[in-house]
Amino acid sequence: MARTQGSHSDITGPRIREAALRLFAQHGYAAVSMRQIAKEVGVQAGALYNYTPDKQSLLFNLMAGHMADLQAAWDAVPQAGSALERLRAFTGFHIRFHLERPDAVFIAYMELRNLTEENFTVIESLRRDYENGVEGILKQGVEQGVFTIPDTKIATLAVIAMLNGVNTWYRSEGRLSLDEVERVYWGMVQKAVST
Amino acid sequence: MARTQGSHSDITGPRIREAALRLFAQHGYAAVSMRQIAKEVGVQAGALYNYTPDKQSLLFNLMAGHMADLQAAWDAVPQAGSALERLRAFTGFHIRFHLERPDAVFIAYMELRNLTEENFTVIESLRRDYENGVEGILKQGVEQGVFTIPDTKIATLAVIAMLNGVNTWYRSEGRLSLDEVERVYWGMVQKAVST
DNA sequence: ACAATAACTGAACAGTTGTTCAGAAAAAAG
DNA sequence: CTTTTTTCTGAACAACTGTTCAGTTATTGT
Numbered sequence: 412m413a414r415t416q417g418s419h420s421d422i423t424g425p426r427i428r429e430a431a432l433r434l435f436a437q438h439g440y441a442a443v444s445m446r447q448i449a450k451e452v453g454v455q456a457g458a459l460y461n462y463t464p465d466k467q468s469l470l471f472n473l474m475a476g477h478m479a480d481l482q483a484a485w486d487a488v489p490q491a492g493s494a495l496e497r498l499r500a501f502t503g504f505h506i507r508f509h510l511e512r513p514d515a516v517f518i519a520y521m522e523l524r525n526l527t528e529e530n531f532t533v534i535e536s537l538r539r540d541y542e543n544g545v546e547g548i549l550k551q552g553v554e555q556g557v558f559t560i561p562d563t564k565i566a567t568l569a570v571i572a573m574l575n576g577v578n579t580w581y582r583s584e585g586r587l588s589l590d591e592v593e594r595v596y597w598g599m600v601q602k603a604v605s606t
Numbered sequence: 607m608a609r610t611q612g613s614h615s616d617i618t619g620p621r622i623r624e625a626a627l628r629l630f631a632q633h634g635y636a637a638v639s640m641r642q643i644a645k646e647v648g649v650q651a652g653a654l655y656n657y658t659p660d661k662q663s664l665l666f667n668l669m670a671g672h673m674a675d676l677q678a679a680w681d682a683v684p685q686a687g688s689a690l691e692r693l694r695a696f697t698g699f700h701i702r703f704h705l706e707r708p709d710a711v712f713i714a715y716m717e718l719r720n721l722t723e724e725n726f727t728v729i730e731s732l733r734r735d736y737e738n739g740v741e742g743i744l745k746q747g748v749e750q751g752v753f754t755i756p757d758t759k760i761a762t763l764a765v766i767a768m769l770n771g772v773n774t775w776y777r778s779e780g781r782l783s784l785d786e787v788e789r790v791y792w793g794m795v796q797k798a799v800s801t
Numbered sequence: 802a803c804a805a806t807a808a809c810t811g812a813a814c815a816g817t818t819g820t821t822c823a824g825a826a827a828a829a830a831g
Numbered sequence: 832c833t834t835t836t837t838t839c840t841g842a843a844c845a846a847c848t849g850t851t852c853a854g855t856t857a858t859t860g861t
Contacts, residue, residue: 415809415857423808438719442636445849457851458809466849521716524634561790562782568775569768569794576767580760587757595756599764603798610839611827618838640819652821653839661819 424462426452431469436514440470440525470522471530477515478537484508485544494552498604501545502597505574507589513578520575542567549604559606570600619657621647626664631709635665635720665717666725672710673732679703680739689747693799696740697792700769702784708773715770737762744799754801765795 430451434443445466449456463469488504490497509516523531546567552558560566574596581592625646629638640661644651658664683699685692704711718726741762747753755761769791776787 419808419858439634439636441634442720444847446847454808455810456849457811460850461808524632525637561793565775565782565787565790566794568771569791572771572774573764573768576763579767580763587760592760595760596764598756599761599798602800603794605797614828614838639817641817649838650840651819652841655820656838 423452423454423458427459427462428469428473432473432514432518435470435473435522436517440466440518440522467527467530470518471526471534473515474519474522474526474534475537477512477519478534478541480515481508482537482541485541493557494548494555495557495601495605497548498552498600499597501548502570502574502600503593505571506577506593506596509575509578510581510589516575516578542571545571552604557606558604560604566604570603573599618647618649618653622654622657623664623668627668627709627713630665630668630717631712635661635713635717662722662725665713666721666729668710669714669717669721669729670732672707672714673729673736675707675710676703677732677736680736688752689743689750690752690796690800692743693747693795694792696743697765697769697795698788700766701772701788701791704770704773705776705784711770711773737766740766747799752801753799755799761799765798768795 427448430448431443434448434451445459446456448469449459452459459469463472485501485504485508488500490500492500519534523534526534546563549558549560549563549566549570553560553563577592577596581587583589587595622643625643626638629643629646640654641651643664644654647654654664658667680696680699680703683695685695687695714729718729721729741758744753744755744758744761744765748755748758772787772791776782778784782790
């Protein structure tokens with residue numbers, strides 16, 4: 412056998428990335444073999460190498476793509492208004508964005524140690540960019556006197572860590588709606604940084 | 607060759623656990639082989655099986671041991687005083703305990719997916735016990751009117767997630783002392799839950 | 802109808818995986 | 832000193848790893 416019926420590059424490519432994303436999130440990068448990914452897609456392992464030069468690139472591209480999506484989505488959120496309003500917007504954005512792609516978020520935070528040194532540097536840089544955007548809001552609030560924060564860098568990381576935690580417990584069928592979750596977290600974030 | 611000079615069970619056992627802890631934290635459970643652990647200890651791979659029935663048990667015992675240590679240490683902290691004082695004590699305890707064992711913490715949070723189903727259940731239960739202790743403090747504060755929290759379960763997870771974040775950036779040679787870190791985080795935790 | 806190209810198979814490569822076990826040597830017990 | 836026990840080696844097992852590639856087939860272009 413060789414080329415199969417209905418085989419198309421623009422279909423197989425995304426399917427490989429989807430399968431890899433899900434499997435990496437579920438079992439971890441190192442625990443997932445190329446043959447498992449291929450099986451999920453319904454293809455032989457060798458076929459994967461038409462779409463990625465190697466396994467490491469597959470992971471890196473998933474992570475880099477996620478970080479790029481995150482930054483682009485956040486850049487698209489209008490930044491008008493006071494520091495308080497901007498932080499409110501960030502809280503809602505961050506929670507919703509992360510809850511929509513739990514697998515990508517999981518990988519982006521858990522598989523950093525499986526990146527080569529250069530790939531790690533790239534991802535870390537993208538993450539810092541995102542964090543700096545948040546820190547900018549906090550700094551603005553401090554200057555305007557509406558926020559009281561002894562260290563904006565730590566506060567940034569603390570806020571993000573707190574919001575990321577939602578991914579560990581939120582289930583869409585659960586007790587709380589997305590709006591309620593957002594309101595609860597915003598209450599805590601707002602109080603934590605306010606004067 | 608066979609038994610080597612100076613070989614002792616009560617030395618090799620702990621050394622295996624230490625090596626496994628460090629390597630699992632650094633590269634991930636699935637990415638570390640029994641031969642790598644053995645090499646670190648200075649022994650052949652087969653020798654490890656005098657100390658653990660298999661690789662899975664090695665991971666599980668590290669995680670279960672960590673959770674037991676955590677609970678025992680927290681139980682040893684006196685619980686007298688107001689809800690605010692108890693939460694203050696928890697904040698300091700949690701930060702310090704976690705910063706003292708970054709590897710164990712990392713594993714306990716990151717390697718859950720590499721546990722068998724039954725082992726996972728056990729660890730999850732231990733984690734819930736710990737969280738329930740924290741929630742008890744928040745509930746007490748709500749009853750006494752000093753805390754305003756719409757959902758104590760979420761607030762518990764949010765506080766813990768925020769505190770856990772310290773492990774991702776704190777370095778003992780860094781800008782801030784432990785006392786300063788504790789004060790900054792306590793400021794945010796306290797404000798986030800207070801009335 | 803035919804040629805060119807894109808997509809995939811299936812086998813093969815050398816190396817690694819967790820785990821078992823007979824045997825050997827050091828330490829402890831007598 | 833001799834026997835027993837503890838601790839470890841070294842080889843072996845079958846299964847699996849990421850990756851390459853010649854060959855085969857479906858699709859596209861002419």
